[in-house]
Amino acid sequence: MSSPSSMNKTLFQAPHSAFDPTFWEKLYDLKLNVLKLDSSELPIRADAICSDGKYSQPVEFSSKSYDDTMGSGLATGTLVNVNTVEEFRDYDKKKALKRTFVRILTSMLTLSAAKDPSELKSFILLAFSDLKAYRFTYWLGVPAVIPDTAFTSTPIQMLRDSHFENGCSMSVELYRLLLKKLQLSRDTGISELQQVFALRAPASAWTGDQSESHSQMQHIQHADLLTFEEAWPMRHDPSVHLVVLDSTAEAGGFGWTLRNLLVMLAIHAPEEESAVQIIGLRGSVAKKLCSALSDVKGNLEAVSAQLLNLTDDEILSSDESVLSTFPISVSMVQPLVDQVCALCNVTTVSALTPEPSLGLQERFLEALDNTPEQLSALAVVGWETNERGKPGPRVADLSQALDSSYLMAQAVDLNLRLMKWRLWPSLDTERLANTRCLLLGAGTLGCAVARALLGWGVRDITLVDNGRVSYSNPARQCLFEFEDAEARSFKAVAAATRLRKIFPGVRSEGVVLNIPMPGHPLNLTPQTTAQDGEGSVSEDEVQYRRLDELIRSHDVCFALTDSREARWLPTVMCAAYGKLLINTALGFDTYLVMRHGQTQPPSEAQEDAPESRLGCYFCNDIVAASNSQKDRTLDQQCTVTRPGLSFIAAALAVELMVALAHPQKPTQNEYDGGSDDEKEEKEERKPASGAVTAAPEIPHQIRGSVAGFTQFTPHAPAFNCCTACSAPIVQTFLERGFDFVQQACQDSSVLEATSGITRLMEFVDVDDVGSDDDF
Ligand SMILES: [Zn+2]
Structure with a gap:
């Protein structure tokens, strides 16, 4: 391991949200027609975390984010869509971020995040939808805990400059492995790719046995973080690397995912200092792999077509991946571990690992609500910054982007749909x-x-x-x-x-x-x-x-x-x-x-x-x-x-x-609620009992x-002798059509004869029958 003097403090790029307008269109529809006044948490997922060049770590949302049939995506979280701008302003954001982190913490303690690393990126999206103005105020929080000791690493190296001891390029070997997984995913329909995984190159790869074939691929093992038993809990093992799909645009830092990953490793690390080798996969091929990861069915075919025939030179020239070693020890997160152990009445966190997460998250949430000092070691950051670079909400104004006649059609419906919220749900x-x-x-x-x-x-x-x-x-x-x-x-x-x-x-x-x-x-x-x-x-x-x-x-x-x-x-x-x-x-x-x-x-x-x-x-x-x-x-x-x-x-x-x-x-409900005046008015509208029709x-x-x-x-x-609606008239009309109509136009007395009124009048004294002069 490198000496402390050569260690650099690690910079983590905070995530930024990137929204496709379809995300807001869908929210508009949901709010108006489904959620209405409901502001409880709604599970959503981020589609992809791929750099768009502008932000280093965008968390992308689109209409697909609401679709829970599409798998977990790269991150899952909750949407809280509040009803008023005041509610948005007064929302306890600090607590909300901690509550979101509790979900991550539970996954870390039970190691379920090692199987599904998307759990390391739980987020909260707080929003207020101004439906009339088509404006959405939002704030994304992707929480990460601040460790007691800041993370450091060896100077960052480029992967394309690194070789196995036999001279094979690590970049090429790693990508060959991933492309094989991609092909397998395409063939089977089951995603073989993961955003974080462990890689072990056996001793022969490091000793450089030249008698082996050119490729090391057959020797490189790829597994989720739990599979290499000797690699977990993490000890310094030079044959093991952890690979993170990391789209950070900044060469000098790492993405947000690694931050929580390192915390998870620290929580489970032994007392004595160990180290973990991290490969951050970056560059155009990594980005494409990322998009294949987020949507197996949608992108896989297209991505495979672009990637599967790459030459070694093309892989090398597109690879921006980095390599670095991070010292890890439990002391970095000791206060947090101590509090968790005290709260759960265990001596080490490993006692929590084999247990299912049942009850753990609830216990933490209860502690946050009732005895917050019990989890005071949770120092959580992660609220997104606004356009001015300060922590604060952002605004999506769709009225600018949408066609004005579309906006008008939406607005006409809006007033009617609002009636369905409280006043007339079955409208x-x-x-x-x-x-x-x-x-x-x-x-x-x-x-x-x-x-x-x-x-x-x-x-x-x-x-x-x-x-x-x-x-x-x-x-x-x-x-x-x-x-x-x-x-x-x-x-x-x-x-x-x-x-x-x-x-x-x-x-x-x-x-x-x-x-x-x-x-x-x-x-x-x-x-x-x-x-x-x-x-x-x-x-x-x-x-x-x-x-x-x-x-x-x-x-x-x-x-x-x-x-x-x-x-x-x-x-x-x-x-x-x-x-x-x-x-x-x-x-x-x-x-x-x-x-x-x-x-x-x-x-x-x-x-x-x-x-x-x-x-x-x-x-x-x-x-x-x-x-x-x-x-x-x-x-x-x-x-x-x-x-x-x-x-x-x-x-x-x-x-x-x-x-x-x-x-x-x-229904009875439709008469309930509202002000006293409204209730009184509704009471009056109630149908009289005993009505028959x-x-x-x-x-x-x-x-x-x-x-x-x-x-x-x-x-x-x-x-039954009406000259317009009685059965004889309607029947005659249906039988004779225009012929009957033109006859009635010629002489309206034909109607009186057809309807039977002429015959009836012979028995009635006309003076007794009232007439309706006005109409
Ligand atoms: Zn009639």
């Missing part, structure tokens, strides 16, 4: 996002409904309207601007375009279409050639077919048209196809929002049970819808309403749809008035 945002909404009418109501749907994260909105934007519209219709009126743009198209401007993630389409209406005769002159080859059809039939196709291809239909009779055909079609229709109508100071009862096609519905079905907009009528625009003055033709009304009614219509998308009653808390109709600021929610059954 089905996926279902809402995938609900295809058809808005019949792109006026005051249509614009407001579309905006409320956007807010709920609905991504698929089709607007149907045949009108153009006029100067009276932009002030009340929230998707239009002055320019739309100037250009006389089609309302449906302008509204769909504006939706995409507001949120590029929405799929919106505007369809210019006349909805066939009872009492408004159709023009049946053949004009267009039908696509299905049935010959010429009229423009009105083309539009009818388009409406039919739209209703079939959407999930929910909102009837938001000005006139009452434009709601008739959509009501029939939705009843026929089992689609949900939400109907909204405005009076001057009153509103009606209702859902139509037909939720399954009549063929599947129970016969003779009209009361089990909720009514439609036309169920209260004793005459069929007809041309309501005849004989009306201007103030009667336009929807002259109080301006606030459309927003109230549109919002209620959308909220009704959202409620219907969640038919299950909220599947979702009793969801109203059939919402009728309100802003004259007296009143609102009530009646339920009304379907009328």
Whole structure:
């Protein structure tokens, strides 16, 4: 061994974190959808520890770091993602680092780290995720204990200058051995490589028996740290080297791994001073081996292809490995060993070695929490420095790196997902996002409904309207601007375009279409050639077919048209196809929002049970819808309403749809928590007991008035002679289709005859039946 005067104090390069943006993207997703308010420890792993040139010891993280099926990687640790910036600031970091080191200490004492050296690099990653700003504040701690006596070593030599006594290059022999292991790993799928291992070159290698073949490889034994029994506990044995994959960029020092490795060796070292020979593997080949180590399946093939055909000269020229000898004795860590022995009631640490780690870690953690003086010899360092070179957290700001429309899509979802944390855990945002909404009418109501749907994260909105934007519209219709009126743009198209401007993630389409209406005769002159080859059809039939196709291809239909009779055909079609229709109508100071009862096609519905079905907009009528625009003055033709009304009614219509998308009653938990005010409010929302329908808390109709600021929610059954939703009408429509519709447009009394209402009225005194003038 070298004399003390030639010994140098060893410099250890502290680790630096290197994050792939996918790590934060995954954390964003986890925090929002899985962890929510949970800030308990989450196991993660570091992907690779390979120098990127900028930092000497990067600890790399990516989305794979969360994947526990990928093996241990090069280091395992915990992520603590706290909920507030204050929590981050006040977190007891000193204690957290010690607690993390306890995991390493346990592995050292039981020697499990000798089998799996990744355990020497347990880490803690403390983070605070500001989801709204897409900023992540984090601090990485990779703990190492400070020994009582600083580590020293002989001057560092380059491995490529070292030879076995027979003249063989140690570099070449070592890499040949590792490449053989690499090939074996590739062939078997089991990693034969380790980041720390023991190497023994037998006496013949050192005495240089020239009769041996050129290569020493067959004589070099490679094993984990436990296997060479004479090498453990470490004594000075010139035939044994410990090899560490060490990517330190600084030639004058060693990586962080060695620091804890030396502590482990010291803990188990005998009283008298011994020494250990360390080879730090560095250089481009070592780096590639490192990446093969971290991900057997992903990198092995690529790395093997690059490395397996290297010549000896190529190996030599790429090798930056170093060689040094470290004196080791238990006295270097004596206070720590004494405290551990006292705490565990043993005389030497070797008594702990054969025991499984069961209980050891818990005992240490308990001591740290309750009697910290018992482990006061744990002087732990390892918090990463920030950009200014001082210990402190770093910030990952992903908002700069991400596409702005992606950020917007994430932000739209964020507000909804946050509801799931406490307020509405069973909120089905996926279902809402995938609900295809058809808005019949792109006026005051249509614009407001579309905006409320956007807010709920609905991504698929089709607007149907045949009108153009006029100067009276932009002030009340929230998707239009002055320019739309100037250009006389089609309302449906302008509204769909504006939706995409507001949120590029929405799929919106505007369809210019006349909805066939009872009492408004159709023009049946053949004009267009039908696509299905049935010959010429009229423009009105083309539009009818388009409406039919739209209703079939959407999930929910909102009837938001000005006139009452434009709601008739959509009501029939939705009843026929089992689609949900939400109907909204405005009076001057009153509103009606209702859902139509037909939720399954009549063929599947129970016969003779009209009361089990909720009514439609036309169920209260004793005459069929007809041309309501005849004989009306201007103030009667336009929807002259109080301006606030459309927003109230549109919002209620959308909220009704959202409620219907969640038919299950909220669980008891969803009513718990929150402030007293919130609790009271939730109490009021609880459904009345004894309710009979599947979702009793969801109203059939919402009728309100802003004259007296009143609102009530009646339920009304379907009328079995209804001119829109009754079985005879739906059946006739399904059988005759356009032919029936055009007949009803020509003369709406055909509906009264078909539905059976004509016959019924012969027995009823009309004066006894109330009418509903407003709607
Ligand atoms: Zn009806």
